[in-house]
Amino acid sequence: MLSVFLTTRGILVRHSDLDAVRALPLFCSMSQDNFNKLATAAVLQEFPQHMELITEGTLPHFLHIVIQGSVEMFCTHDGHETTIDILRPMTTFVLAAVIRDDIYLSSARTLTLTQTISIPALSVRDAFNNDFSFARAIATELAERYSGTVRSLKNEKLRTCAKRLANWILHADAVQGNQRVIVLAFGKRTLAASLGMTPENLSRSLARLSKYGVRISGRDIVIEDSFALERFAKPSTLIDG
Amino acid sequence: MLSVFLTTRGILVRHSDLDAVRALPLFCSMSQDNFNKLATAAVLQEFPQHMELITEGTLPHFLHIVIQGSVEMFCTHDGHETTIDILRPMTTFVLAAVIRDDIYLSSARTLTLTQTISIPALSVRDAFNNDFSFARAIATELAERYSGTVRSLKNEKLRTCAKRLANWILHADAVQGNQRVIVLAFGKRTLAASLGMTPENLSRSLARLSKYGVRISGRDIVIEDSFALERFAKPSTLIDG
DNA sequence: CGCGAGATTGATGGTAATCAACGAACGTGG
DNA sequence: CCACGTTCGTTGATTACCATCAATCTCGCG
Numbered sequence: 405m406l407s408v409f410l411t412t413r414g415i416l417v418r419h420s421d422l423d424a425v426r427a428l429p430l431f432c433s434m435s436q437d438n439f440n441k442l443a444t445a446a447v448l449q450e451f452p453q454h455m456e457l458i459t460e461g462t463l464p465h466f467l468h469i470v471i472q473g474s475v476e477m478f479c480t481h482d483g484h485e486t487t488i489d490i491l492r493p494m495t496t497f498v499l500a501a502v503i504r505d506d507i508y509l510s511s512a513r514t515l516t517l518t519q520t521i522s523i524p525a526l527s528v529r530d531a532f533n534n535d536f537s538f539a540r541a542i543a544t545e546l547a548e549r550y551s552g553t554v555r556s557l558k559n560e561k562l563r564t565c566a567k568r569l570a571n572w573i574l575h576a577d578a579v580q581g582n583q584r585v586i587v588l589a590f591g592k593r594t595l596a597a598s599l600g601m602t603p604e605n606l607s608r609s610l611a612r613l614s615k616y617g618v619r620i621s622g623r624d625i626v627i628e629d630s631f632a633l634e635r636f637a638k639p640s641t642l643i644d645g
Numbered sequence: 646m647l648s649v650f651l652t653t654r655g656i657l658v659r660h661s662d663l664d665a666v667r668a669l670p671l672f673c674s675m676s677q678d679n680f681n682k683l684a685t686a687a688v689l690q691e692f693p694q695h696m697e698l699i700t701e702g703t704l705p706h707f708l709h710i711v712i713q714g715s716v717e718m719f720c721t722h723d724g725h726e727t728t729i730d731i732l733r734p735m736t737t738f739v740l741a742a743v744i745r746d747d748i749y750l751s752s753a754r755t756l757t758l759t760q761t762i763s764i765p766a767l768s769v770r771d772a773f774n775n776d777f778s779f780a781r782a783i784a785t786e787l788a789e790r791y792s793g794t795v796r797s798l799k800n801e802k803l804r805t806c807a808k809r810l811a812n813w814i815l816h817a818d819a820v821q822g823n824q825r826v827i828v829l830a831f832g833k834r835t836l837a838a839s840l841g842m843t844p845e846n847l848s849r850s851l852a853r854l855s856k857y858g859v860r861i862s863g864r865d866i867v868i869e870d871s872f873a874l875e876r877f878a879k880p881s882t883l884i885d886g
Numbered sequence: 887c888g889c890g891a892g893a894t895t896g897a898t899g900g901t902a903a904t905c906a907a908c909g910a911a912c913g914t915g916g
Numbered sequence: 917c918c919a920c921g922t923t924c925g926t927t928g929a930t931t932a933c934c935a936t937c938a939a940t941c942t943c944g945c946g
Contacts, residue, residue: 481803481883488798488799499788503785507882509792510795510799542784546784547740547745547787548745551741551742551747553791556798557801558727560798560802561801561841562725562727605933608895611894642701832925833924833925834924842903845925845926
């Protein structure tokens with residue numbers, strides 16, 4: 405599927421995008437020479453909504469960077485599906501699989517119209533083996549990712565649905581500037597998946613949070629009493645970062 | 646607590662242990678010079694059973710390697726505790742925290758009498774910044790760890806207690822050489838924790854697995870019908886590795 | 887205006903945690 | 917070697933949490 409898009413939609417990367425990629429922690433410290441090698445091999449791709457980009461169990465041919473839109477990492481097993489992460493610009497994905505040169509452990513699909521930059525895995529591994537700064541940046545990035553996954557694991561194992569939701573609301577509010585109004589960037593269906601619950605349960609959990617000053621106003625979530633919500637949520641830097 | 650042991654129990658590392666460490670993927674490719682620097686700063690420590698080695702939320706001063714015994718990584722939050730991983734020789738731990746130079750996300754305690762080698766975090770980061778091969782080895786190790794954590798997350802979110810147990814039995818049997826008899830290396834209490842369930846539930850889950858040819862014989866778990874067990878467990882290389 | 891996807895609400899069942907009690911195994915000291 | 921006590925494991929009863937199924941509701945869009 406990817407190769408189709410490579411030939412039909414793959415285009416040269418815009419300079420503005422390239423600058424943004426260059427500024428990422430993963431790429432900012434490597435030599436200009438080595439970055440140029442990656443850049444010339446990179447392609448910009450645009451995907452429609454709800455398109456599967458990669459499939460778990462297959463081998464990685466590219467390192468991807470989300471430039472625009474959003475990408476959902478998910479896994480399926482025995483008739484069940486679960487969301488691992490939702491990625492927004494500017495983040496890389498499948499770096500671990502590229503470095504290990506081993507199969508993907510999760511699939512990826514677009515949630516919206518999405519643009520990515522894809523760098524051939526061979527080029528990435530080549531740079532990894534020849535650019536000291538890049539190797540260090542990759543290690544640092546993977547350490548961050550590892551921490552993030554451990555946090556997710558703790559979030560799953562130590563909190564109930566309602567608490568995960570409460571903490572997600574607090575975190576989303578902080579990211580959006582403590583306006584006490586959260587505007588959803590995607591549907592509640594997707595939010596439910598990313599919080600590890602069913603849409604039905606998200607509805608019920610939101611209803612339960614009204615006891616702690618959470619009101620739903622159309623597409624918005626309003627925090628009326630952040631102290632009450634925090635007392636219930638019990639946010640922790642050791643889980644929420 | 647650690648510093649007490651450093652002064653009272655910390656001793657020079659034996660050459661045989663050092664050779665074993667040198668042979669690990671993480672250390673085998675670095676220069677002899679840089680390895681020697683780490684080795685001279687390293688200390689061998691012995692800890693009694695059930696001793697907390699590190700506490701979540703504190704900063705890492707050492708990279709640790711389990712030489713003998715076993716170490717449980719666990720997390721606590723809001724009155725609950727969960728086990729993240731159980732480490733046996735020869736594995737390193739808290740590498741991500743050392744590289745990030747940020748707080749531990751989980752605590753560690755010994756399950757048995759345990760020996761570790763501890764390398765000062767400063768020395769590790771120094772080598773990370775000066776030894777290209779070591780930087781690459783760290784990236785590779787972190788990629789492995791990342792994958793392991795994603796697998797754990799999938800195991801938690803996509804399987805019930807009984808299925809996790811069934812797959813654990815199959816995996817443990819494979820590790821011990823397909824004898825169809827698993828001898829527990831630790832108590833069922835700890836096994837329950839590492840499978841993310843209560844001891845009560847482990848008992849009940851084991852009982853339920855008798856339908857699939859799993860028998861308990863004293864301290865051993867016997868697989869009488871591995872086909873039936875596999876049909877129930879549905880093992881997957883995308884989760885179990 | 888009416889359709890259809892997404893969201894909510896209700897009813898029900900399954901899974902696992904919790905609480906409580908009992909039984910088995912082990913180590914210790916007599 | 918036995919008696920005892922402590923810990924660990926099992927079993928039972930109950931409750932909390934969440935998934936599932938089904939029905940209704942809402943809203944955007946043709």
